[in-house]
Amino acid sequence: MKAHGLAVAVALAAGATVPAFAAAPDVARGEQIYVRCMACHALATDRVGPRHCGLFGRRAGSIPGYPYSDAMKNSRIVWNEKTLDRFLANPPATVSGTTMTYAGIEDPRERADLIAYLRQAGEGPACGH
Numbered sequence: 001m002k003a004h005g006l007a008v009a010v011a012l013a014a015g016a017t018v019p020a021f022a023a024a025p026d027v028a029r030g031e032q033i034y035v036r037c038m039a040c041h042a043l044a045t046d047r048v049g050p051r052h053c054g055l056f057g058r059r060a061g062s063i064p065g066y067p068y069s070d071a072m073k074n075s076r077i078v079w080n081e082k083t084l085d086r087f088l089a090n091p092p093a094t095v096s097g098t099t100m101t102y103a104g105i106e107d108p109r110e111r112a113d114l115i116a117y118l119r120q121a122g123e124g125p126a127c128g129h
């Protein structure tokens, strides 16, 4: 038991020295993280939240007919890796007044995996491509 605990400690210490973005984003892991978003979102249909198909390059708050908050509509954000990373880390702080009541994803690696999934899925078969 003691040896096992030590091995874990060594592995954690070694892991901590690896820069957060040393590895390429893991799309499969991103798909698993997306399950959290599916409480409110779907790729191809508007639900509680707007659809995510075609998200990259889209202006925030621009799906016709979806009832966005004024905060989102007026945010002047264009969705890409950088803006999504900032928004998903802390939605209410990034777009003050957003109706997306989700605390965010703290782990930068989880965000990177999720964003890679969003990019791929948003331009994939589920979105009619």
Ligand code: HEC
Binding pocket: 034, 036, 037, 038, 039, 040, 041, 048, 049, 050, 055, 059, 060, 061, 062, 063, 067, 068, 069, 070, 071, 072, 073, 079, 088, 097, 098, 099, 100, 101, 102, 105, 114
């Ligand atoms: C509790 C419900 C809920 C959850 C969970 C949720 N969202 Fe949202 N999301 C919303 C709502 C509502 C909006 C519209 C916000 C507004 O208009 O201010 C939104 C808006 C967005 C937008 C802006 C889209 C656009 O068309 O401009 C993005 C991007 C987004 N969500 C991504 C995510 C991701 C990724 C997750 C999972 C990590 C997630 N959301 C989890 C409810 C949710």
